[in-house]
Amino acid sequence: MRELFQADMKSLGDQLVEIAGLVHEAMSQARDAFENADVELAEAVITNDARIDYLQTALDEKAIELLALQGPVAADLRTVVAALRMSSSLERMGDLARHIAQLARRRFPDLVVPELAREDFRQMADHAVTVSGEVEQLLTTRDLQHASTIAKLNASINELHAKNFATVSLPEWNAPAATAVDVALASRFLERFADHGVSVARKVTYLMTGEWEPVIAAD
Structure with a gap:
């Protein structure tokens, strides 16, 4: 009986890694769809989110x-x-990747973000993709260095998130109100994506140390 229980416990960990891998793939594809107005890729992200939802339900049960x-x-x-x-x-990270893809689909064939803010969003999305990859590695290896890297990336994303809102207020910003709304939403989705990555990192840290220690960014 104990061996069966331990096998079930291992299965939980394996399922978390599988979901994290799908989330990493989803955000990678969502970033590409967002940056290149790739509607087919956006549709794939939206459709594949159902798999993440299914696996989460199975794990929870x-x-x-x-x-x-x-x-x-x-x-x-x-x-x-x-x-x-x-x-x-x-x-939730999977949902946020889906939201990014939905913005890309809604604005197709145009890009969501005007040229003025495009570079900051490129960095932000790249960081989000890296966060998801680090989450997958953290769950696979339980190496807390990945938790520190996630915290560092989250701090950078927070800075870019604040900068995006400042950009919308610049005198040279001349995009319509609907674009400003989409930019604000996209920035918020990426910021929240990283926050959930930090949440996972804190829980793995708790499992490894037994303490609710803050996740410290790497130098």
Whole structure:
């Protein structure tokens, strides 16, 4: 019975890694669709989000079953509860990648972001893709250096997020109001994507240390 329980626990970790890999792929494709007005790629991201949702539901059902039938304690209990919370963050990251793709689809054949803000968004989206890759590696290896890298990337994204709102207020900004709204939404989606990455990093840190320590950015 104990061997079966441990196999189920390992399966939870494997499922988290699988979802994280799909989230990484989704954000990579969403970035490309967003930057290149690639409507077919945007459609793929939107469609494939259902797979992330399905896997999150399956993981949550398994975790709840383990809580109900196995009554885990101590470290095992922490792992199951953390898996539930991390799956929620990963699912939300998938949703945010889908939102970016939906903006690209809605504005096709035009680009969402005017030239004035395009470089900042390119950096922001690249950071978001890297965050998702670091989350996948963190869940795979449990190496907390990845958690530090996620925190550093999140700080950079926050700076760019603030800069995007300042850009919309510049005198040379002459895009219509609808474009300003889309720019604000896109920036917010990318900022929240990174926040959820930090949330996953904090929970892995908790599993590894037993403490709710802040995730410290790498130098």
